[in-house]
């Protein structure tokens with residue numbers, strides 16, 4: 001067992017009970033209320049953070065509004081926005097270990113994995129978005145204007161920053177999800193109020209420090225820590241917000257979408273998933289089994305596009321399931337600070353209970369637990385679990401569990417695989433494991449999801465738009481698509 005030593009800066013950050021950033025000020029909640037954060041590996045209290053009131057959120061939005069409407073930020077050139085984003089990414093690189101340790105303590109995930117995955121992906125993404133800052137273009141159009149046949153015109157289309165962005169994110173990749181919002185917002189010239197998940201605000205608060213250090217004007221980035229029901233709802237309802245961008249559950253996303261429509265606030269929703277992993281008979285079975293295991297067990301299964309439904313062509317079903325169960329049984333569970341550990345705890349007692357309820361539901365309905373199916377503490381641990389002998393319509397197959405639980409079902413042919421893969425309210429991602437090029441190309445257009453991976457799963461790149469079909473959301477993050485979602489088009493017609 002090799003336990004990573006906490007950096008003095010990590011301990012100091014937690015011990016000083018971090019505050020929220022509103023405008024230029026690091027503040028407590030207006031009423032002094034706090035909320036405790038827990039270390040999911042032990043269940044022990046880590047520290048407390050402010051529990052923002054409606055008034056705090058309103059002040060944060062006002063700071064963002066003023067920064068957007070009337071501050072040096074509103075006049076920044078694309079080059080300055082690019083350079084600031086690069087500077088922020090460089091500071092994150094400098095503090096990558098600290099950010100990873102905060103993520104580990106607050107979320108439970110491995111510090112080593114967080115450093116090379118969460119933190120590095122966030123840095124790479126900000127650098128990618130920095131590049132867009134200088135490449136946002138409008139266009140000029142030759143127009144006819146039929147009602148004014150004798151006139152000459154000059155006409156062009158501008159792409160303008162959407163304005164004040166209210167960003168609300170989930171707890172599974174706290175820093176990365178925040179940067180998916182922050183990157184395009186800062187590249188285009190927007191300002192942001194971020195409400196991190198109730199459970200995991202620490203890296204967002206560290207990020208806010210780095211934004212200040214990078215030299216962003218006050219009010220460009222504000223962080224309010226608090227509950228969804230109070231702070232999240234206040235942000236959603238605030239009329240000074242021009243765009244809402246949300247990552248979280250489909251249930252909350254639907255509510256936010258309805259509220260946004262009432263005021264025509266622009267909205268992007270990145271929601272839940274129940275992504276299929278499809279293993280065709282001709283696949284390289286060894287890499288398919290390893291890939292399917294990693295597709296569901298990475299980050300304790302708390303991944304929106306986790307491969308949580310496995311479909312294997314019937315003749316290889318037993319072997320692939322046995323191989324995945326073998327991988328699962330060999331996984332070592334423990335604290336994310338232990339570098340020999342393969343899987344950490346779930347985020348909270350509530351999430352552990354939720355995942356456990358699904359496993360129990362499977363048992364009660366006669367499904368077979370091929371491996372795992374156990375929970376333990378202290379901390380919120382659930383062993384990697386594979387469940388077979390389940391019907392396609394079972395809640396285990398249709399609902400998002402958001403934990404290390406894989407349901408596996410055999411299929412007979414390509415049509416059968418596609419039918420079951422698409423038989424889901426969700427449509428975030430899907431993977432096909434096959435070397436049959438023709439079959440793969442036949443299947444890709446027929447899969448109803450925002451991403452399709454072939455011989456890999458959950459492989460993300462800043463240049464590739466990411467988002468959902470169906471109940472998995474509205475809009476896309478990453479790629480140029482994100483720039484489009486943080487800008488408005490303005491058509492200009494000048495009579496000469």
Ligand code: NAD
Pocket residue numbers: 168169170171172173177195196197198226227228229231232233236247248249250252253255256269270271272273303304305400402428467468472473
């Ligand atoms: P959640 O919806 O409970 O919470 C997400 C965020 O919304 C939190 O910050 C929470 O405080 C806030 N919130 C809760 N109620 C609110 C309300 N009434 N008004 C405004 N804000 C409110 O989700 P969760 O349990 O934190 O996260 C897990 C979910 O997130 C899963 O469904 C997962 O699939 C999804 N997710 C999706 C993506 C994606 O990119 N599609 C990425 C990560 C997670």
